[in-house]
Amino acid sequence: MKALVYNGPRDVSVSEVPDARIERPNDVLVRITATNICGSDLHMYEGRTDFEQGRIFGHENVGEVVEVGPGIEKVQVGDMVSAPFNVSCGHCSNCEHGLTNYCLNANTDGVAGGAYGFADMGGWAGGQAELLRIPWGDFQALRLPDDATEKQNDYVMLSDIFPTGWHAVEMSGFKPGETIVIYGAGPVGLMAALSATVRGAAKVMVVDRHPDRLRLAEQIGAIAIDDSKGDPVEQVMQHTKGVGADRGAECVGYQAHDPQGHEDNADTLNKLVASVRFTGGIGTVGVFVPQDPGAPDELAQQGKARFDFGNFWFKGQQMGCGQAPIKRYNRQLRDLIAADKVKPSWIVSHNLPLEQAPEAYKHFDAREAGWTKVVLNPT
Ligand code: NAD
Ligand code: ZN
Structure with missing residues (x-):
């Protein structure tokens, strides 16, 4: 075959x-x-x-x-x-x-x-x-x-990807009427946006830097946040009266090889913690484990992420992660x-x-x- x-x-x-x-x-x-x-x-x-x-x-x-x-x-x-x-x-x-x-x-x-x-x-x-x-x-x-x-x-x-996006929303502890921010408008992030919409989100915000992907998020009624045009955390705060989103979904994972991607292997996760309100919840489906011998970051070379646990702890948030x-x-x-x-x-x-x-x-x-x-x- x-x-x-x-x-x-x-x-x-x-x-x-x-x-x-x-x-x-x-x-x-x-x-x-x-x-x-x-x-x-x-x-x-x-x-x-x-x-x-x-x-x-x-x-x-x-x-x-x-x-x-x-x-x-x-x-x-x-x-x-x-x-x-x-x-x-x-x-x-x-x-x-x-x-x-x-x-x-x-x-x-x-x-x-x-x-x-x-x-x-x-x-x-x-x-x-x-x-x-x-x-x-x-x-x-x-x-x-x-x-x-x-x-x-x-x-x-x-x-x-549809169940995975659904699972990201589920793990965040999302309830109808809440707001949610999704990092990543790739296929998985877009499915998380669709899932949150179907499940009755009051507001869905999607962060990425690719205009064509952000446009797809807008097509289902989500707010597109272009992080190449300004700090995404500040943009989320503007859309949530300075409080942060109730829930967040990490749909990016380790992306150092994305020509337009980030260098720090837990960049999105840390921004997500900053974008979600105190005591809010996060679902992480982006994958962080693959080891990257070519990475500038020593931890990324070992397949580990530099997660800001201090801020996560301070905000009293919850997080679920793993394969869906x-x-x-x-x-x-x-x-x-x-x-x-x-x-x-x-x-x-x-x-x-x-x-x-x-x-x-x-x-x-x-x-x-x-x-x-x-x-x-x-x-
Ligand atoms: P993708 O790489 O096409 O999409 C990722 C998107 O994130 C891209 O559009 C990229 O521009 C964007 N991005 C990169 N850095 C960003 C940042 N700092 N802030 C906001 N957006 C950023 O991939 P995909 O198919 O959508 O998959 C996303 C992740 O989900 C991957 O890590 C994939 O392995 C993982 N995944 C996990 C499961 C699971 O069961 N947990 C299942 C499927 C996929
Ligand atoms: Zn897949």
Whole structure:
């Protein structure tokens, strides 16, 4: 089959690899019809992780079931399904408590949590390919309704960024009628803005410096805060009568390699603490762990963040962080899409065949204007 494989930093190609196939009785084999490029792929693409040469990227996957193992009872050949990016078994003690983001059977060596096409997340092959093997298929594959093909660009956001944005808002302790500031108008930040809007925010503020991304935030009624035009904390204060936002979401993560990005690895997190009111809450989904040997900051070289805990403590805030547990939300969010209550596809900038993925990675990695979210359509 054809698949997008990693060759080295900023070097990917579409290559012929052995077909994905059923390996265990509870596997489901899917023909991939849509698979996204994600900001999380860039940690590996830019060479900040131990991603092996020849491995396949892709953790935001939708496809048609073409074969099921003998142990599968629910999923059927012909079903259109969404695969959560977290690989999870459904029966370990973490999964039993809904913590599928920290499944104990999807990884090895005492590390909890698996993901497709990720470094240090269990070694599972990704879905930027013609075929994908979904382990524990009955538990993992979310069946999509009859409009799956028509609304594919919406449903493909269910594997990761829509539930992840929702989770950022959830972890902040957000309640209807509150204000929220979101750092990052990338795909994840825009999904957090959409989630807060759907959940009844009185005011949603989104901070970034890319005009095209800020415009997408404005399209759903958010206030765009351009941090290239002035201190974002001061701008948030102006919009909140000097008090700060009730809640905040960190949707940036470590970005030192962004040509327009920041140098300090916890820059956004510290600004977020300053932008949120005393006793407010923060949800952090941006990823801070990839080690960056080329970073000017010694801590960033070790994959650690320089977090201003003093101000966070002084303000008595709360914070949640980590991988999002996609299965906690994907069923309900699927049904919101099916009922035409939300349209996460408004951020999609490109639908491209797999062959054009290497080019797409270059544009998305450079945060080029107009390259907000790329959906690849391998078959
Ligand atoms: P992205 O890199 O496209 O978007 C990040 C945005 O942040 C960019 O638009 C950039 O201009 C902006 N930015 C950079 N520095 C900033 C600053 N100081 N203040 C405000 N904005 C700033 O990536 P994405 O796909 O939106 O993903 C964002 C982060 O979320 C990444 O770290 C990704 O790995 C992570 N992520 C986490 C999970 C999870 O489960 N926790 C899931 C998906 C993605
Ligand atoms: Zn992703």
